[in-house]
Amino acid sequence: MAHIPDGVLSAPVLVAGAALSLVGCAYGLQQLAAERIPQVALLSAVLFVAALVHFPVGPSSVHLMLNGLAGVLLGWAAFPAILVALLLQAVLFGFGGLVVLGVNAMNMALPAVLCRALFVALFRSGNRRRTIIAAGLAGGIGVMLTALLVALALALSGQEFVAAAKLIIFTHIPVAVIESIFSAAVIDLLLRVKPEFLNFTGMKEEYP
Amino acid sequence: MSDRLLVPVLLALSLSVVAAPAWSHKLKVFVTAEGTRLVGYAYFIPGGRPRQVAVTVTDADGKVLAATATDDEGHFQIEAKRRIDHHITVGGGDGHVATYTVRAEELPDSLSPSPSISLSQSEGRERLPPSSSAPLLQAGQASGPSPIAAVSPALSASNTDWRVFIDQSIARQIRPLREQINAYQEKIWWHDVLGGIGYILGLGGLAFGLAERRRQRDASPSTVAGRNPS
Numbered sequence: 305m306a307h308i309p310d311g312v313l314s315a316p317v318l319v320a321g322a323a324l325s326l327v328g329c330a331y332g333l334q335q336l337a338a339e340r341i342p343q344v345a346l347l348s349a350v351l352f353v354a355a356l357v358h359f360p361v362g363p364s365s366v367h368l369m370l371n372g373l374a375g376v377l378l379g380w381a382a383f384p385a386i387l388v389a390l391l392l393q394a395v396l397f398g399f400g401g402l403v404v405l406g407v408n409a410m411n412m413a414l415p416a417v418l419c420r421a422l423f424v425a426l427f428r429s430g431n432r433r434r435t436i437i438a439a440g441l442a443g444g445i446g447v448m449l450t451a452l453l454v455a456l457a458l459a460l461s462g463q464e465f466v467a468a469a470k471l472i473i474f475t476h477i478p479v480a481v482i483e484s485i486f487s488a489a490v491i492d493l494l495l496r497v498k499p500e501f502l503n504f505t506g507m508k509e510e511y512p
Numbered sequence: 513m514s515d516r517l518l519v520p521v522l523l524a525l526s527l528s529v530v531a532a533p534a535w536s537h538k539l540k541v542f543v544t545a546e547g548t549r550l551v552g553y554a555y556f557i558p559g560g561r562p563r564q565v566a567v568t569v570t571d572a573d574g575k576v577l578a579a580t581a582t583d584d585e586g587h588f589q590i591e592a593k594r595r596i597d598h599h600i601t602v603g604g605g606d607g608h609v610a611t612y613t614v615r616a617e618e619l620p621d622s623l624s625p626s627p628s629i630s631l632s633q634s635e636g637r638e639r640l641p642p643s644s645s646a647p648l649l650q651a652g653q654a655s656g657p658s659p660i661a662a663v664s665p666a667l668s669a670s671n672t673d674w675r676v677f678i679d680q681s682i683a684r685q686i687r688p689l690r691e692q693i694n695a696y697q698e699k700i701w702w703h704d705v706l707g708g709i710g711y712i713l714g715l716g717g718l719a720f721g722l723a724e725r726r727r728q729r730d731a732s733p734s735t736v737a738g739r740n741p742s
Contacts, residue, residue: 338723345716349709356705365556392711396704
């Protein structure tokens with residue numbers, strides 16, 4: 305459950321989350337070239353829809369996040385993409401809230417940026433198997449890091465949320481597995497069909 | 513450009529197809545008062561029912577009046593003891609929380625707003641002399657678990673009984689209507705999904721347009737400057 309509702313978190317957590325999200329968005333937008341804006345918008349739409357795909361796990365229901373995939377494809381631009389998707393989910397569906405928007409965006413976007421770094425570090429052009437493994441790891445780790453951050457935000461806000469925090473980490477293991485497979489498939493497909501979609505320096509021209 | 517965007521467009525479309533039978537995140541709860549019983553159920557939008565999830569009833573001050581859990585179909589029942597606003601909270605402990613308020617007006621008049629004195633008791637006092645021992649006995653019975661059952665035969669034809677009966681039948685009649693309104697709200701969900709995608713693409717287009725305009729403005733002085741020396 306990456307959408308923490310309003311009125312749960314304590315003020316310091318809210319302020320810290322909002323500040324980090326603001327900085328991340330500003331940096332992401334500053335880095336963003338105009339040609340990549342449509343890409344960011346489309347991935348934002350994908351994130352917006354992905355979070356509506358819910359399935360039951362134990363007593364709760366969880367949803368896809370795809371923040372690992374978004375991070376690999378967008379890098380720092382994942383921050384504005386995630387913020388817009390979360391804002392519309394909050395306004396249209398009441399998932400999460402407006403006050404906690406900063407915390408929720410940070411919980412998803414920070415792992416996204418880390419996943420990008422991980423993917424770039426593991427990626428070797430021309431090595432398809434390694435690419436698939438890197439993409440799978442990024443997809444899975446993105447989800448688990450988000451679950452961890454959500455749990456941390458809850459636990460920092462009050463002792464009564466510790467049980468909920470543990471439940472969140474536990475219920476997101478199946479999500480991580482699904483997204484791991486999904487991210488690997490999508491990135492493998494993109495690198496074969498549209499390698500320029502992942503314009504890391506010095507990798508697109510060498511990839512078969 | 514459309515070629516470059518083909519993959520994400522297909523991705524978004526396939527995801528939205530997958531989303532159709534899926535569970536949603538939003539937990540909702542629906543409660544009606546049938547006599548003194550608060551009957552309700554919790555559900556996810558657009559489908560699914562929470563199983564064995566805690567249900568708590570609080571008054572306006574947040575004091576817990578009763579606690580129970582949903583059954584495997586998300587249904588639950590609570591007996592109202594007082595004629596006050598009942599705030600019913602259904603929560604899974606993982607952040608899914610839904611609340612519904614049953615107003616005091618929806619509950620039968622036979623319940624009293626204060627915890628100790630019930631209405632049938634005060635009516636009994638008005639009708640019979642206070643020195644008589646019979647009404648005191650009735651009063652003792654009336655404060656039992658069910659005020660409807662506790663009304664003595666002497667008071668059975670009284671207004672209280674009729675009010676309870678009318679309340680119950682009205683609640684039964686308008687229940688389908690209220691369920692229909694809830695179902696309608698769920699239908700709007702799809703419109704919101706499409707609207708949200710539209711918002712994002714529109715925002716992206718706006719950002720792209722503004723970036724393009726800025727680039728043109730930046731480019732034009734340089735071309736002028738480049739032309740001047742030659």
